[in-house]
Amino acid sequence: MTSSSPKTAFWRGVRKGAPFFAVAFSFAVVFSVIAVEAGLTIAQTLGFSFLVIAGAAQFAAVQLMTEGAPAITVVAAALAVNLRMAMYSAALVPHLGSAPVWQRAILSYLNIDHAFAMSMAEYEAHPQTPVPEKVAYFVGLVTPVAPFWYLGAGVGAVAGSSMPDDLPLDVVVPVAFIAIVALMLRTAAHWLAAAVSVIVALALHGLPYGIGLLIAGGVAMVVGAMADAWLEKRA
Amino acid sequence: MNYDTATIWGIIAVMGVGTFLIRFSFLGIIGDRELPPWVLRLLRFTPVAVIPGLVAPLVVRPGEPFDLAIAAAAAATLIGGYWSKNLPVAIVAGVLGYFAVEFL
Numbered sequence: 167m168t169s170s171s172p173k174t175a176f177w178r179g180v181r182k183g184a185p186f187f188a189v190a191f192s193f194a195v196v197f198s199v200i201a202v203e204a205g206l207t208i209a210q211t212l213g214f215s216f217l218v219i220a221g222a223a224q225f226a227a228v229q230l231m232t233e234g235a236p237a238i239t240v241v242a243a244a245l246a247v248n249l250r251m252a253m254y255s256a257a258l259v260p261h262l263g264s265a266p267v268w269q270r271a272i273l274s275y276l277n278i279d280h281a282f283a284m285s286m287a288e289y290e291a292h293p294q295t296p297v298p299e300k301v302a303y304f305v306g307l308v309t310p311v312a313p314f315w316y317l318g319a320g321v322g323a324v325a326g327s328s329m330p331d332d333l334p335l336d337v338v339v340p341v342a343f344i345a346i347v348a349l350m351l352r353t354a355a356h357w358l359a360a361a362v363s364v365i366v367a368l369a370l371h372g373l374p375y376g377i378g379l380l381i382a383g384g385v386a387m388v389v390g391a392m393a394d395a396w397l398e399k400r401a
Numbered sequence: 402m403n404y405d406t407a408t409i410w411g412i413i414a415v416m417g418v419g420t421f422l423i424r425f426s427f428l429g430i431i432g433d434r435e436l437p438p439w440v441l442r443l444l445r446f447t448p449v450a451v452i453p454g455l456v457a458p459l460v461v462r463p464g465e466p467f468d469l470a471i472a473a474a475a476a477a478t479l480i481g482g483y484w485s486k487n488l489p490v491a492i493v494a495g496v497l498g499y500f501a502v503e504f505l
Contacts (some may be wrong), residue, residue: 189488196492205402210409217417222448226455234403237412245419247451253444256427263428274425329493336459337471341478341495343456348482350449350490359446360453367454371463379454386450392444 172302176297179306182288186280190311191318193221196342198322200225204232208323215319219278219312220344223247229339239377246383254282261289265301273304281307355397359390474499 193214201211206228214224217332227244262273285304289295295303298301351357363386370378460475462468462499474495481494 169505183405192489192492196424206409210413213410213413214416217413220420222452223416223420226452227412229455229459231402231404231409231412237404237408240412241415241419243451243455244416245423247448248420248423248496249447251420252426253441255424255429256441259427261456266442267429270428271425274428277424331426336468337474337496340456340459340471341474341492341499343452343459343477344478345482345488345491345495347449347452347456348479349486349488351483355446356449359450360428363450363452363454364457368461371458379451382454383447383451386454387443387446390446390450391439392448394442 172298176298176302176306176309176319179285179303180310181306182284183281183307184276184310186311187314190278191278191314194315194318195322195325196338197221197224197228198319199326200338200342201220201228202326203325204228208327211323212319212325219275219315220248220251222343225339225342225346226250239380243379243383246380250275257286258282261285261293261300262297262304265297269301273301276305276312278308280311353394353397355390355394358393359386362386470499470502473502477501 197215198211201214201224202208206214214227218224223244226247227240230240230243253256255274257272258277262270265273282305284307285300288303347360351360363382366382366385367379370381372378373381402409448500456475462471464479475498478491478495482488482491485491485494
C-alpha cells in the first residue's frame with residue numbers, strides 16, 4: 167500500500183468499494199421482495215438480511231421453506247452454500263490474523279464476497295503493509311456498501327408487501343440463483359461441478375425434502391475439486 | 402408457509418450464528434494453522450456444487466408441465482451472466498428472456 171496511515175488506507179478502501187453499493191442494494195431488494203411474497207413477515211425478512219448477510223444462502227433458505235422442508239434441512243443447505251466463507255476466513259489469516267480479536271470478529275461479520283476479493287488483491291500486492299492499515303482498508307471496502315444492503319432490505323420488504331400477488335416468483339427465484347452461479351463459472355471444473363449438481367439433484371428429486379440436494383452438493387464438490395486438481399496437474 | 406413463528410426465528414438465528422462462525426472460523430478461532438490444500442479446494446467448490454442442484458428442479462419442474470418461458474429466462478440469465486460477469490446484467494437478461502417468450 168502506498169498510504170502511510172490507517173486513515174488514508176480507510177479512504178482508499180471506501181473509493182475502491184463504493185461501486186459495489188449498487189449490487190448490494192439490488193440484491194437486498196430482490197431478496198426482501200421474494201421473502202415477503204413467500205410469506206415471511208417484514209421483521210423476519212429484515213432478520214435474515216441483518217443477521218445473515220449472505221444473499222445466496224438466504225435465497226436457498228427461503229426457497230426450501232416454500233417447499234416445506236424440515237428446519238434442519240433448511241439450515242444445513244443454507245450453511246453449505248456459505249461454506250466457501252471458511253476458505254475466505256483461512257485466506258485472510260496471514261494478513262489479519264494478528265489484529266485484536268474484537269476487530270477480527272467485526273471483520274468476520276462483514277466478510278462479504280466483494281470485500282474479500284478486493285482486500286486479498288490489495289494485501290497480496292502489498293504484503294508488508296502494517297496490520298492496522300490492512301484492517302482500515304477492509305473496513306473502508308465495506309463502509310460504502312453495507313448501508314445499502316440494509317437500506318435495500320428495508321425498501322424491498324415494504325415494496326414486497328404492497329405488491330400484487332401475481333409476481334412471477336417461479337421465475338424470479340431461479341433467475342437470481344443462476345445469475346449468482348453464472349458469475350462463478352470460471353473454469354471447466356466449475357462447469358463440471360455445476361452439471362453434476364444438476365444431474366444428481368434431478369435424479370434424487372423424489373427423495374424427501376432437501377436430502378437429494380445435500381447428496382448432490384457433496385458429490386459435485388468432490389467431482390469439481392478432483393477435476394480442478396487434475397487440470398492443475400496437467401497445466 | 403407452514404412454520405410457526407418460533408421455528409422461523411430459529412432458522413434465522415441458527416443461520417446467522419452459523420454463518421458468522423463459518424466466517425470467523427480460521428481468522429478467529431483456529432488461528433494461523435495451514436489448512437490441507439485439498440480441504441481448501443473442496444471449500445472453493447461449495448457454491449457451484451450446491452446452488453445449481455437447488456435451482457435445477459425450479460427450471461425443469463419434475464412432475465409439472467414444461468414452461469418454455471422459465472427455461473428461456475434460465476438460459477438468458479446463464480448466458481448474460483457468463484458473458485458480462487455482472488449480476489444486475491444477468492438478472493435483467495433473465496427477465497427479458499422470460500418476457501420475450503411470455504408476451505411475443
